[in-house]
Amino acid sequence: MNTTKPYTRADRLGDEVKHILGKLFITHVHLHGVKMLTITKVKMTSDLMIANVYVSFLDKLKTPEELVEQLKDQKGQIRYNMGKRIKSKFVPDLR
Numbered sequence: 001m002n003t004t005k006p007y008t009r010a011d012r013l014g015d016e017v018k019h020i021l022g023k024l025f026i027t028h029v030h031l032h033g034v035k036m037l038t039i040t041k042v043k044m045t046s047d048l049m050i051a052n053v054y055v056s057f058l059d060k061l062k063t064p065e066e067l068v069e070q071l072k073d074q075k076g077q078i079r080y081n082m083g084k085r086i087k088s089k090f091v092p093d094l095r
Contacts, residue, residue, distance in 0.1 A: 009048065010043075010044035010045070010046055010048060011044070013044050013048055013088060013092075014042040014043060014044040014051065015042070016086065016087065016088075017042045017044070017051050017053075017082070017086070017092065018039050018041070018042040018053075020082050020085050020086060021039050021042070021053065021078070021082065022039055023085075024078060024081050024082060025037055025039070028077070028078070028081050029071075029074055029077075029078055031067060031070050031071070032062075032070065033060060033061040033062035033066070033067065033070075034057050034058075034059065034060050034061070034062070034067055035058065035059035035060075036057070036058040036059055037055055037056070037057055037058075038055065038056040038057075038058070039053060039054070039055055040054045040055065040056050041053075041054040042054070044092065048088065048090065048092060049090060049092055049093060050092055050093050050095060051092040051093070051094055051095070052095050053094055053095065055068075055071070075094055078094065079091055079093070079094055082094075
């Protein structure tokens with residue numbers, strides 16, 4: 001009997017990270033010059049140590065590069081808050 005799951009562990013953790021980041025961007029992360037930020041996709045590496053986060057900005061007053069720099073500046077705080085909520089042994093690095 002073949003009991004394979006339809007999604008890999010990386011996919012399931014990626015969905016969890018996407019959900020957690022969505023809540024964090026509403027409550028804890030404030031970007032200047034953007035009214036709406038959408039997390040379009042989260043791809044985890046197979047070892048679950050790196051999360052590649054894809055975002056989309058709407059109603060922006062700054063360039064996408066400036067907004068990504070703001071996210072990079074707040075990466076430590078975002079990762080810390082995500083670590084409190086994630087159900088994983090390790091908190092993945094955000095890229």
